[in-house]
Amino acid sequence: MKATFKILSTALVLLSACGGNPNSGSNSQSAEDRFVDSVVNSLTLKQKIGQLNQVTAGQVEEMEALAASGMMGSILNEANPQNLNRIQKAAVDNPPHIPVLISRDVIHGYKTIFPIPLGQAASFDTALVRQGSEISAVEASSDGIRWTFSPMLDIARDPRWGRIAEGYGEDPYLTSVMGAAAVRGYQGNGNLSKPTSMAACAKHFVGYGAAVGGRDYNSTYIPMRQLRNVYLPPFRAAANEGVATYMSSFNDNDGVPSTGNKLILSDILRGEWKFDGFVVSDWFSIGEMVNHGFADDMKHAAERAINAGLDMDMVANAYKDNLEALISEGKVSEKTVDNACRNIVRIKYRLGLFTNPYISTSQDVKYAPAHLAAAQKSAEESAVLLKNNGVLPFKNFKKILLTGPMSDAPHDQLGTWVFDGEKSHTVTPLVALKDAGYEVNYVPVLTYSRDKNLSNLSKAIAAAKTADVIVFVGGEESILSGEAHCLANLNLQGAQSQLLEALKKTGKPVVSVIMAGRPLTIADDLNNSDAMIYMFHPGTMGGPALVNLLSGNVTPSGKLPVTFPKSVGQVPIYYGQNMTGRPASGHEVLLDDIPAEAGQTSLGCTSYMLDAGFGPLLEFGFGLSYTSFEFSDFNINRTSFSGENDEIKVTFLIKNSGNYDGAEIPQLYVRDLSASITRPIKELKAFTRVFLKKGESKKVELSMPLSSLKFFGLDDKEVLEKGKFTLWIANSSNVDKAAWKCDFEVK
Numbered sequence: 166m167k168a169t170f171k172i173l174s175t176a177l178v179l180l181s182a183c184g185g186n187p188n189s190g191s192n193s194q195s196a197e198d199r200f201v202d203s204v205v206n207s208l209t210l211k212q213k214i215g216q217l218n219q220v221t222a223g224q225v226e227e228m229e230a231l232a233a234s235g236m237m238g239s240i241l242n243e244a245n246p247q248n249l250n251r252i253q254k255a256a257v258d259n260p261p262h263i264p265v266l267i268s269r270d271v272i273h274g275y276k277t278i279f280p281i282p283l284g285q286a287a288s289f290d291t292a293l294v295r296q297g298s299e300i301s302a303v304e305a306s307s308d309g310i311r312w313t314f315s316p317m318l319d320i321a322r323d324p325r326w327g328r329i330a331e332g333y334g335e336d337p338y339l340t341s342v343m344g345a346a347a348v349r350g351y352q353g354n355g356n357l358s359k360p361t362s363m364a365a366c367a368k369h370f371v372g373y374g375a376a377v378g379g380r381d382y383n384s385t386y387i388p389m390r391q392l393r394n395v396y397l398p399p400f401r402a403a404a405n406e407g408v409a410t411y412m413s414s415f416n417d418n419d420g421v422p423s424t425g426n427k428l429i430l431s432d433i434l435r436g437e438w439k440f441d442g443f444v445v446s447d448w449f450s451i452g453e454m455v456n457h458g459f460a461d462d463m464k465h466a467a468e469r470a471i472n473a474g475l476d477m478d479m480v481a482n483a484y485k486d487n488l489e490a491l492i493s494e495g496k497v498s499e500k501t502v503d504n505a506c507r508n509i510v511r512i513k514y515r516l517g518l519f520t521n522p523y524i525s526t527s528q529d530v531k532y533a534p535a536h537l538a539a540a541q542k543s544a545e546e547s548a549v550l551l552k553n554n555g556v557l558p559f560k561n562f563k564k565i566l567l568t569g570p571m572s573d574a575p576h577d578q579l580g581t582w583v584f585d586g587e588k589s590h591t592v593t594p595l596v597a598l599k600d601a602g603y604e605v606n607y608v609p610v611l612t613y614s615r616d617k618n619l620s621n622l623s624k625a626i627a628a629a630k631t632a633d634v635i636v637f638v639g640g641e642e643s644i645l646s647g648e649a650h651c652l653a654n655l656n657l658q659g660a661q662s663q664l665l666e667a668l669k670k671t672g673k674p675v676v677s678v679i680m681a682g683r684p685l686t687i688a689d690d691l692n693n694s695d696a697m698i699y700m701f702h703p704g705t706m707g708g709p710a711l712v713n714l715l716s717g718n719v720t721p722s723g724k725l726p727v728t729f730p731k732s733v734g735q736v737p738i739y740y741g742q743n744m745t746g747r748p749a750s751g752h753e754v755l756l757d758d759i760p761a762e763a764g765q766t767s768l769g770c771t772s773y774m775l776d777a778g779f780g781p782l783l784e785f786g787f788g789l790s791y792t793s794f795e796f797s798d799f800n801i802n803r804t805s806f807s808g809e810n811d812e813i814k815v816t817f818l819i820k821n822s823g824n825y826d827g828a829e830i831p832q833l834y835v836r837d838l839s840a841s842i843t844r845p846i847k848e849l850k851a852f853t854r855v856f857l858k859k860g861e862s863k864k865v866e867l868s869m870p871l872s873s874l875k876f877f878g879l880d881d882k883e884v885l886e887k888g889k890f891t892l893w894i895a896n897s898s899n900v901d902k903a904a905w906k907c908d909f910e911v912k
């Protein structure tokens with residue numbers, strides 16, 4: 166009892182010393198350290214281990230008892246505010262009086278669902294991503310959730326992998342800036358102690374997206390240089406943004422499971438990046454090290470994990486059950502446990518949980534009009550116009566034949582990882598088109614994306630006769646992407662492609678809208694469409710967003726955050742591959758060009774496929790618009806630069822030369838022409854989003870610090886190498902069509 170009072174009073178004195186705001190004041194660092202030390206030093210070993218233990222929700226009475234025993238550092242999967250306040254009270258009222266960190270997978274919205282992260286990436290709008298995350302935090306924290314397992318920063322270059330939906334695509338730079346924006350939004354724009362903020366979690370650390378064959382949980386084989394240059398940068402950007410936590414990934418990379426990988430969890434994360442938050446395992450991933458054959462049993466797995474630098478055990482009970490014994494056997498030092506505990510208490514402190522452990526707002530902020538408006542804007546900006554033969558935007562179309570399995574699929578348009586958003590709040594295309602006053606004849610034909618039953622096809626064909634336009638809304642159900650939902654076939658599922666083909670044959674204009682969690686192989690479907698809008702899974706407000714895009718109230722502006730392959734056999738295909746010894750020449754000899762009994766020859770002598778050619782179906786950064794943009798008056802500040810603090814600045818004029826207001830996303834790509842190692846053919850280094858009214862021109866600057874030309878070379882050291890580079894300003898990664906090109910030198 167005495168000890169209890171001592172901890173509390175010390176904590177309170179220290180809290181008042183920093184004004185109750187853990188992050189305020191110039192002495193905040195030392196006040197924080199003093200507070201954290203005072204808490205951790207006052208704990209018994211068992212209590213410290215309790216802080217390292219994360220449990221999943223169960224009966225509330227059981228949870229209260231666990232919290233009261235001090236063995237619950239964190240809880241996940243409970244979102245009932247009354248229950249959470251009860252659990253929190255049990256923790257705070259009993260020794261060691263440390264609040265529980267309440268966590269949840271709030272991935273692309275809590276109640277108001279935003280587009281899936283891959284869709285958000287297509288907006289190339291960091292401000293919107295930041296705002297979406299902030300709104301997610303405001304809504305989730307109103308139910309007591311103060312820690313989200315987001316953003317997912319896994320570079321994903323394989324659309325078979327279902328979790329490609331949860332990240333920002335294939336590119337290290339785009340993923341870095343989007344991830345940093347999400348962290349900022351979740352974490353109260355730099356003020357984690359705000360009761361409406363959530364601690365973010367950069368996951369899955371690291372390499373998870375490179376699973377062999379696109380099969381989830383599979384091994385990865387990422388060599389060190391590629392890890393450093395491609396997979397780690399988004400995680401480093403998150404560290405620079407002050408992300409509070411990391412989650413170790415399930416995969417083993419070249420034989421070492423991330424959960425037991427000291428190199429990444431300690432040497433890089435703490436040693437190089439100076440991270441002072443904490444690392445949580447993925448679900449039972451400490452236990453999975455036994456399945457990996459990396460540990461003899463749970464105890465051995467706990468030893469390997471904690472000694473590698475893994476602070477919190479998600480649901481495996483490996484730490485709770487084994488750390489005391491491991492310490493007494495000398496296999497783990499108590500100092501290691503102290504450090505892990507300190508890291509966790511530090512984040513609780515920064516969140517202001519010691520002063521304000523309970524749910525602080527009774528105001529209902531969920532589905533607030535401003536939140537829905539932001540979700541709609543995000544869905545509008547996430548949509549990518551892939552084809553338009555002039556049918557869009559609608560001019561005189563009033564009568565719409567609406568068909569396809571995603572036309573009125575309130576659950577599925579929300580996308581993967583939605584625990585809390587309710588489909589009753591979803592506005593589907595059917596509802597939104599009707600609300601907008603269109604005469605909608607809805608003939609679904611296929612009722613869900615895998616449906617093969619075309620028995621109602623004749624009804625749709627008959628209905629087409631009286632329609633001005635056919636709108637087909639198809640794609641994937643939400644359950645077909647996300648964790649553990651990988652696919653070997655990326656065509657539209659079920660009979661969707663047959664339906665589209667039949668619709669096209671009616672001769673009426675066909676507009677296809679695809680809602681999906683990944684790039685699909687849609688070459689034939691594009692041919693059977695006069696226009697196609699790719700919305701990914703657009704979330705709660707997908708319907709109204711679509712109406713604005715179809716009607717021309719909003720001009721599509723999204724750009725693909727990932728390469729779309731022609732066929733699965735091209736995978737992995739991504740724009741930033743290294744320069745090969747036999748670069749694409751433009752000369753393709755394809756299957757049908759080869760005569761029978763052809764003699765041995767190396768044909769095009771370059772890296773491509775006889776049945777697919779060099780290129781993808783659609784390249785990274787691609788997206789059409791209703792309007793047109795002209796780039797002119799290019800200027801670069803110099804063509805010779807030196808030192809990593811130097812900066813390259815390119816200015817130019819963009820004119821909206823078409824007939825609609827709209828936004829363009831100019832992109833800056835760079836190629837390092839010759840280096841100590843092979844470098845990518847091109848790398849995105851900067852972009853911006855420019856909104857222009859029709860006829861309007863704006864001067865734009867794209868800049869990049871020279872430090873962004875650094876890479877990890879032969880000796881695992883980051884270098885800025887001297888030499889020649891080429892830079893392009895383009896509206897996609899197809900730099901052959903770039904608006905401008907310039908060579909520069911680093912001296």
Ligand code: NOJ
Nearest residue numbers: 241270314368447448648
């Ligand atoms: C497993 C997933 O890999 C991870 O992303 C998620 O945050 C945890 N489960 C918790 O639900």
